[in-house]
Amino acid sequence: MADPVIKDIPSGAWTLVAENVTSGFLHIIETQVLKLWQTYRTTGGTAPTDLAEAIQFKGETEEISAGSAIDVYIYAEGGTAQLRVDV
Amino acid sequence: MIGNNSDGNIGAKDDLVTVPYDAGTDTILGYLRTGYYHVHGRPFVYPTKADDVRLEAAAAAWGTTGTITEVIPASTLMNYNFDLHWINISAIDENATIEIDFYQGASGSETWIGSTRASRTTNQARNGPSRIQVPQIEAGTRISAKLSSSTTNATTCNISFEGHYYHT
Numbered sequence: 484m485a486d487p488v489i490k491d492i493p494s495g496a497w498t499l500v501a502e503n504v505t506s507g508f509l510h511i512i513e514t515q516v517l518k519l520w521q522t523y524r525t526t527g528g529t530a531p532t533d534l535a536e537a538i539q540f541k542g543e544t545e546e547i548s549a550g551s552a553i554d555v556y557i558y559a560e561g562g563t564a565q566l567r568v569d570v
Numbered sequence: 571m572i573g574n575n576s577d578g579n580i581g582a583k584d585d586l587v588t589v590p591y592d593a594g595t596d597t598i599l600g601y602l603r604t605g606y607y608h609v610h611g612r613p614f615v616y617p618t619k620a621d622d623v624r625l626e627a628a629a630a631a632w633g634t635t636g637t638i639t640e641v642i643p644a645s646t647l648m649n650y651n652f653d654l655h656w657i658n659i660s661a662i663d664e665n666a667t668i669e670i671d672f673y674q675g676a677s678g679s680e681t682w683i684g685s686t687r688a689s690r691t692t693n694q695a696r697n698g699p700s701r702i703q704v705p706q707i708e709a710g711t712r713i714s715a716k717l718s719s720s721t722t723n724a725t726t727c728n729i730s731f732e733g734h735y736y737h738t
Contacts, residue, residue, distance in 0.1 A: 509572070521572050538572075549573030 485570060492519075492557050492564040497531050500568050501555040507547040507570030509555070511540070515562030521545060526552040534558060586736060589651045589706045604706075604736060608653065611734035616642050622660060622728035625670065625717035629724040634716075636724075638673055638680055641731060642713035649735055651709050654684075656699040656732040662690040667720040668727060672704060674711045683707070688727075699732065706736065 489512065490500045501507060503526040511519065520537035524530065531537070537558060547555055547570065557566065581597020587604040588596055617623065628635040654672070662668060667689040673680035684704040688696045707713070719725035 505573070523572050523574075545572050547572045548579070551574075553573055555572055 488568045488570075490557075490566045490568050492559040492566060494559050494561065494563050497522075497556045497558050499530065499554060500557050500566060501547065501570050502526065503552045504547055504555065504570045505549045505552055507568065509540075509545045509547065509557070510567040510569070511543050512565040512567050514559070514564040518560040519564055520558040520560065521555065522558075523547075523549070523553040523555050526554050528554065530554075531556055531558075534560075586651075587706065589708050589736075591705060607734070607736040607738075610738075611653070611736050612649075612738055613732065613734045614647065614652070615730060615732050616647070617730055622658070622730045623715070624661075624726055624728050625715055627668070627717040627719040627723075627725040629722060631720055631722050632669075632718055634718060636716045636718060638677075638714045638716045640677070640712065640714045641729065642711075644676065644712035645710045646712075647735075648710045650737040652707050652733055652735045654702055654704050654707070654713070654731050654733040657686055657702050658699050658730045658732065659686075659688050660697045660728045662688065662695065662697075662725065662727045664721060664723060664725055665690050665692060666723075666725050668725060669718045670727075670729065671716045671718070672702070673714045673716070674707055676712060677714075680714055 492498050519540040522531050522537050581599035585597045585600030587600050623641045625639050669687045672684045674683050675681050686700050686702050
């Protein structure tokens with residue numbers, strides 16, 4: 484596993500936070516948002532454009548666990564956020 | 571959780587803990603299923619329908635050069651991975667405190683997996699089963715043992731093992 488990386492999440496857009504991963508954790512460091520959404524794509528796939536399949540962040544940490552490599556996207560609704568990405 | 575891993579850390583119904591143990595690689599269901607078999611797995615005794623195995627210590631107080639004696643030959647307990655839970659100790663031939671070391675592996679390449687102690691005094695022989703603790707053992711592994719004694723004599727005793735498979 485690589486060293487943790489701090490990712491800034493702008494408001495109102497999907498941000499790629501982890502690429503080509505099968506496991507890891509996302510920790511909320513700070514947030515001004517009302518809601519933080521997550522989704523994923525098979526690695527190398529087209530980035531999401533809406534919240535159709537988005538799932539809201541549960542708690543302060545989300546685990547990444549996939550049978551094959553994925554790219555992880557985060558959407559901050561109503562403000563910005565900062566995550567620590569452990570992959 | 572983010573991702574499409576239907577197993578993840580939870581695992582599948584037929585998971586078992588990896589043998590030899592590799593920390594951090596097993597699933598929750600693997601630990602649970604292994605725990606079930608740890609309590610209710612198919613039992614065995616060895617030797618079975620045969621005499622106990624005789625161990626002889628080195629003629630030195632707490633000598634470590636006693637013979638490592640084969641108890642369970644290779645390719646004998648073949649069905650499934652197994653565990654040893656009890657050692658039956660008998661016929662300690664003199665008053666002494668003894669320590670028995672257990673090993674796994676081929677002759678000349680044995681690796682230590684556990685130990686137990688017992689004693690015989692003027693009043694008590696301490697024959698009978700003693701609980702032992704060893705790692706899970708791969709099917710077909712050769713098991714051997716070595717005796718060490720508190721006396722300067724070549725103390726002897728007889729042993730057999732009781733254990734179980736990680737299966738029904």
